Amino acid sequence: MNKAVREPSRRMGPEGSANWHAMLDGAEDILREEGYGALTSRNIAERIGVKQRLVYYYFQTMDDLVVAMFRRLSVRELERSRQALKSERPLREIWDVCIHTSDARLISEFMALANHIEGLRTEVIHFIEESRAIQARALSAALKNKAKGRVPPIGLAMIATSLALSLNREAELGVSAGHKEITKVIKDFLAEIEPK
């Protein structure tokens, strides 16, 4: 968690190489399936068929690995959102990104970890702010020529994000009370301001 000051740093494997990705892939699977309590260098190594020592050739510490894992994921997600902006029906695309985002279990783990790993916290903050801005932009444009409701675009963005998160998390748990109703509200909203 600390030991921030490091010697000229030891030799390191290159970011973006095959093994680097394989390690992050394995880490994602473990995080999703077993939680961060099981996210260890030994487990990652075993899962991808290398020795534990190699993990520390690619990542200085486990915290570094976690941060790299989230950053790789958030870059992908933000790119999807930015692409959605340019589409025919940006609102539907963006809602699709929200609701089909990397699964709820993974996100739950990152949210918990972000409270304890400073570097991850920074990345998460950046991701939330960036994606909210993208969504607000899309909503703003879509609502420009409509009668304004009482919820401003950035407020709608916040509602969308938090709803999608809860819908996914609860569906994962096996709770569904209210889901049907909310899904219909969203559907109607989209049909109204962004007809197919």
Add this chain to the structure above:
Amino acid sequence: MNKAVREPSRRMGPEGSANWHAMLDGAEDILREEGYGALTSRNIAERIGVKQRLVYYYFQTMDDLVVAMFRRLSVRELERSRQALKSERPLREIWDVCIHTSDARLISEFMALANHIEGLRTEVIHFIEESRAIQARALSAALKNKAKGRVPPIGLAMIATSLALSLNREAELGVSAGHKEITKVIKDFLAEIEPK
């Protein structure tokens, strides 16, 4: 030849005793401050000034302790919600419960743990369903004599819960984009259907 399959297993300390509560209190603090990776019998014991062995006198396993911790918390929260139902202005009270619920870090940890501890998952599901039902009842009653909007009570309950969760979590992280706007929307909604 004994292996505790049919025996009530070993002696256990009484649920609800002073030490039992002290252990859960300590566990809550650790979970909030350091995360479940640090939630160990040794840390709990040290924090409340007893020896590690004693934790296993009160709880058979660490998982049992986690489940007991959540159950104690959820009983309290549900009681607060039920009390809110009986108040003068139930909607405001219930929103207050949502937004001032035990802090976001703690909840994040429980959400992550629920994906990996079966007994906890069951408790969490029960808590969500129960509190959603209470909230829907309150909203239903409050909206009875009003013009119906397009969001049914249980949908509003779901929006409220997920929004409160996100507002708390993001505030904890240090994100505030859209918070002011959403807070105003809620305030206006309450002013309209439940005037002071």
Add this chain to the structure above:
DNA sequence: GTCTATACACCGATAGAC
């Protein structure tokens, strides 16, 4: 780049004395 081998701390859980 990948490995063997290792240091050292800490984990859950139990046996059994007082």
Add this chain to the structure above:
DNA sequence: GTCTATCGGTGTATAGAC
């Protein structure tokens, strides 16, 4: 009820050979 003592296992991280 609370303790000492201990088991077998796993964690991060490093040294250094090939």
